[in-house]
Amino acid sequence: MLPRHYASNGYPRSKDEYKETYSISPHRFQPRTAPAALRRRRQLLVRLTLIVIILLFGIFIWPGASILPVLSLGLMSSGEDFQLETVRYYDLSNVQGTARGWEREERILLCAPLRDAESHLRMFFGHLRNFTYPHHLIDLAFLVSDSKDQTLPLLSQLLEELQADEDPKQPYGEISIIEKDFGQKVNQDVESRHGFAAQASRRKLMAQARNWLLSAALRPYHSWVYWRDVDVETAPFTILEDLMRHNKDVIVPNVWRPLPDWLGGEQPYDLNSWQESETALALADTLDEDAVIVEGYAEYATWRPHLAYLRDPYGDPDMEMDIDGVGGVSILAKAKVFRSGVHFPAFSFEKHAETEGFGKMAKRMQFSVVGLPHYTIWHLYEPSVDDIRHMEEMEKERIAHEEEEKERVERMKKIKEQFTDPNSQWEKDKTDIQNEAMREKAKEKTKAEAAAKEASGSETKSEAAPKEAKADSKVEAKADSKPAAKAQ
Amino acid sequence: MGPARSLRRTNPLTIIVGVVLCIVIFVFILQPSSSDSTASQLRKASAASNPLSPPTSPFRKQNEKANGKRIPPPVVHYHMNNVTSTSDPVGNRETVLILTPLAKFYQEYWDNLLRLSYPHELITLAFIIPKNREGNAATAALQEQITKTQKSGPEKKRFASIIIERQDFEPPLVSQSEAERHKMENQKARRAAMSRARNSLLFTTLGPSTSWVLWLDADIVETPPSLIQDLAAHNKPIIVPNCFQRFIDSKTRRRAERPYDFNSWQDSETAQQLAAGMGKDDILLEGYAQMATYRTLMAYMADEKADPNQEVPLDGVGGTALLVKAEVHRDGAMFPPFPFYNLIETEGFAKMAKRLGWSSTGLPNYKVYHYNE
Numbered sequence: 001m002l003p004r005h006y007a008s009n010g011y012p013r014s015k016d017e018y019k020e021t022y023s024i025s026p027h028r029f030q031p032r033t034a035p036a037a038l039r040r041r042r043q044l045l046v047r048l049t050l051i052v053i054i055l056l057f058g059i060f061i062w063p064g065a066s067i068l069p070v071l072s073l074g075l076m077s078s079g080e081d082f083q084l085e086t087v088r089y090y091d092l093s094n095v096q097g098t099a100r101g102w103e104r105e106e107r108i109l110l111c112a113p114l115r116d117a118e119s120h121l122r123m124f125f126g127h128l129r130n131f132t133y134p135h136h137l138i139d140l141a142f143l144v145s146d147s148k149d150q151t152l153p154l155l156s157q158l159l160e161e162l163q164a165d166e167d168p169k170q171p172y173g174e175i176s177i178i179e180k181d182f183g184q185k186v187n188q189d190v191e192s193r194h195g196f197a198a199q200a201s202r203r204k205l206m207a208q209a210r211n212w213l214l215s216a217a218l219r220p221y222h223s224w225v226y227w228r229d230v231d232v233e234t235a236p237f238t239i240l241e242d243l244m245r246h247n248k249d250v251i252v253p254n255v256w257r258p259l260p261d262w263l264g265g266e267q268p269y270d271l272n273s274w275q276e277s278e279t280a281l282a283l284a285d286t287l288d289e290d291a292v293i294v295e296g297y298a299e300y301a302t303w304r305p306h307l308a309y310l311r312d313p314y315g316d317p318d319m320e321m322d323i324d325g326v327g328g329v330s331i332l333a334k335a336k337v338f339r340s341g342v343h344f345p346a347f348s349f350e351k352h353a354e355t356e357g358f359g360k361m362a363k364r365m366q367f368s369v370v371g372l373p374h375y376t377i378w379h380l381y382e383p384s385v386d387d388i389r390h391m392e393e394m395e396k397e398r399i400a401h402e403e404e405e406k407e408r409v410e411r412m413k414k415i416k417e418q419f420t421d422p423n424s425q426w427e428k429d430k431t432d433i434q435n436e437a438m439r440e441k442a443k444e445k446t447k448a449e450a451a452a453k454e455a456s457g458s459e460t461k462s463e464a465a466p467k468e469a470k471a472d473s474k475v476e477a478k479a480d481s482k483p484a485a486k487a488q
Numbered sequence: 489m490g491p492a493r494s495l496r497r498t499n500p501l502t503i504i505v506g507v508v509l510c511i512v513i514f515v516f517i518l519q520p521s522s523s524d525s526t527a528s529q530l531r532k533a534s535a536a537s538n539p540l541s542p543p544t545s546p547f548r549k550q551n552e553k554a555n556g557k558r559i560p561p562p563v564v565h566y567h568m569n570n571v572t573s574t575s576d577p578v579g580n581r582e583t584v585l586i587l588t589p590l591a592k593f594y595q596e597y598w599d600n601l602l603r604l605s606y607p608h609e610l611i612t613l614a615f616i617i618p619k620n621r622e623g624n625a626a627t628a629a630l631q632e633q634i635t636k637t638q639k640s641g642p643e644k645k646r647f648a649s650i651i652i653e654r655q656d657f658e659p660p661l662v663s664q665s666e667a668e669r670h671k672m673e674n675q676k677a678r679r680a681a682m683s684r685a686r687n688s689l690l691f692t693t694l695g696p697s698t699s700w701v702l703w704l705d706a707d708i709v710e711t712p713p714s715l716i717q718d719l720a721a722h723n724k725p726i727i728v729p730n731c732f733q734r735f736i737d738s739k740t741r742r743r744a745e746r747p748y749d750f751n752s753w754q755d756s757e758t759a760q761q762l763a764a765g766m767g768k769d770d771i772l773l774e775g776y777a778q779m780a781t782y783r784t785l786m787a788y789m790a791d792e793k794a795d796p797n798q799e800v801p802l803d804g805v806g807g808t809a810l811l812v813k814a815e816v817h818r819d820g821a822m823f824p825p826f827p828f829y830n831l832i833e834t835e836g837f838a839k840m841a842k843r844l845g846w847s848s849t850g851l852p853n854y855k856v857y858h859y860n861e
Binding site for chain 1: 503507510511514531532535538539540541542543546547548549558560561562563564565566567568569619634638646647648649650651652653654655656683684687688690691692693694695696817818819820822823824825826840843844
């Protein structure tokens with residue numbers, strides 16, 4: 001067996017190997033296999049370089065083409081497209097909105113229309129950070145329109161910071177900043193905003209902005225929509241849950257504002273949440289098709305019960321009241337309300353526009369619209385022109401008062417300068433009396449002396465007179481220095 | 489030993505043939521993506537990074553880090569001042585949203601959609617389907633066609649994005665048969681439900697980048713392929729073609745067509761007087777003998793020989809095919825599910841749009857065709 005094995009090997013045996021007949025050392029077969037492996041390696045190298053050349057050639061010819069389809073052997077005609085999802089399926093019965101949305105992971109769309117709101121943004125973001133509703137379930141949508149200040153850059157900066165927050169509980173869901181200018185000529189300052197004449201057209205423009213924001217941001221996965229003004233100063237952190245718990249289609253809290261003490265400390269702010277009255281309905285019938293009734297102005301006396309005036313600071317915050325018009329400061333509504341088509345009429349809908357018209361339309365479609373009279377949030381106090389005028393008057397009064405005070409002091413000083421202090425008078429009188437007494441004594445003495453001497457008396461008498469004059473001048477100086485010190 | 493020897497014998501000719509084959513394959517592979525790269529680039533550019541994005545754009549799936557942590561979605565700016573709707577929608581790359589309330593799926597409808605010559609990468613389709621047995625069947629049929637088109641169909645035919653929604657309320661009528669559907673007393677409830685479906689679909693899919701909204705009923709089976717371009721060319725806020733139906737005349741046994749949609753009309757004195765005498769919750773209906781309105785119906789204005797671009801002003805519009813500038817809907821014009829000036833659904837929509845300052849136009853000689861049951 002052994003010799004034959006050696007023979008088939010085809011290599012001459014060395015003498016050493018012959019000695020170790022049964023050696024099965026692996027080295028022995030190396031020389032035979034080595035050239036084949038080398039050849040294969042060389043071939044592999046040749047093929048690789050060929051492929052590289054072809055690839056380079058390909059890239060040279062089609063510089064724009066991606067390598068991906070080549071690597072995937074063309075199984076997908078475009079690699080990127082394969083990764084893109086183009087079909088979405090939503091079941092709207094899963095997004096109806098329930099009383100305990102945070103447990104069922106219901107998503108909320110938070111809408112905030114902004115115009116020249118730079119000064120309020122930081123305060124608003126403070127509120128955002130404090131919301132207790134899970135942030136990742138809240139999508140934020142802002143509409144920035146016709147702003148002349150730094151609203152947009154500041155908003156982007158604050159949002160970027162919020163989304164990059166270290167705390168995993170801070171970042172929100174989808175964030176959209178929508179820029180759209182409506183070319184509004186209406187100013188946002190307090191006076192023009194609340195003047196009666198400007199109300200109707202202003203409300204229609206506001207409504208338009210709200211509709212654009214909602215229609216661009218509402219998605220099929222939203223269960224709730226929350227409208228919030230950025231100039232709310234104080235609100236409970238749990239407001240979303242608090243309002244949601246009532247499980248109503250549309251719900252608003254009461255909105256008040258703090259006032260300076262001279263104005264009574266606090267005041268109802270949002271007068272757009274009200275219940276319909278017979279008077280108002282009768283009034284509406286008499287008005288032109290395009291007329292808009294706005295609340296809170298003497299021009300239209302509607303005698304409606306306002307949510308704002310029904311507040312009792314110690315009342316049950318869960319108490320509900322059915323309302324017909326709603327204010328827009330803080331509205332929580334089920335998304336299905338907006339899906340059904342309820343929006344903020346930018347025309348006169350049943351003689352109302354914007355949020356009041358929204359309430360009316362929701363009612364028209366048989367949705368529940370509710371206000372919470374004793375659950376209050378506080379709007380920022382911005383002094384109105386009247387208030388500013390009043391405050392200016394108060395400032396003037398204060399200055400006048402101060403001047404008066406100063407004048408009084410001045411007068412007192414003058415009086416004191418003109419009339420000497422009675423103390424010094426007394427002092428003077430006292431010294432005078434003493435001097436008198438001393439003189440008397442001296443007289444008696446001199447009399448006695450005169451009686452004693454009789455012959456030489458005229459010399460001593462002339463000595464006493466200068467002494468008297470000296471004492472008098474001393475008292476005078478003392479009285480002079482006293483009022484001067486007081487005036488200082 | 490065999491393979492080793494054959495390798496050794498490789499002849500240079502084989503290598504050359506291999507190289508040539510390789511080049512041919514590469515050419516074949518790279519051809520499609522280089523030919524319509526603008527379209528696919530647009531697709532890629534419009535893709536959003538997460539599924540919460542506006543549904544009118546495709547999205548990439550990953551929104552979790554490798555360690556399972558949620559990546560917060562980015563802050564996205566939408567410049568709506570730049571969203572235009574002009575008479576040259578293709579040239580200005582304007583996006584179109586085609587909305588269809590779907591009760592029954594017709595293959596002809598889908599084929600007609602695929603035939604539309606408007607660039608498909610600018611079209612988003614959205615459907616709303618009731619949650620009942622018929623709806624489930626329609627959804628299944630629709631999804632099958634969608635998969636065929638979007639996954640394995642030619643890239644040119646693929647739409648930018650497709651949204652399927654299931655309605656959150658029951659349709660008021662069990663039967664969708666034509667006779668039952670058109671009974672007068674059923675009309676109000678049916679059309680109110682239809683309005684809700686339309687509004688739900690519209691306001692959840694409109695998004696910030698849509699320029700045009702095309703309402704197309706699921707039973708419209710034939711339109712000119714250039715429907716969108718033709719209608720948009722008129723540059724009107726609301727524009728309606730005339731909806732007809734093809735049928736085989738039982739007497740002459742010949743193909744013929746008849747008007748189908750009577751909701752596009754010009755108002756009449758009689759109709760206004762009728763409305764004035766009605767209660768707040770009553771609705772005026774068109775096409776019923778019991779209620780003669782004497783309105784001028786666009787359906788009867790069609791003239792074979794006249795110019796297809798002829799325009800007529802309208803006061804009420806039908807929804808079988810309806811092209812609307814997105815800003816009309818954004819301003820708040822919706823389909824009232826309640827009697828609005830005694831009008832409901834698409835007719836109420838035209839009225840609401842008018843209250844907002846947008847007028848409606850009809851094209852009596854430009855026809856689309858309804859399915860014949």
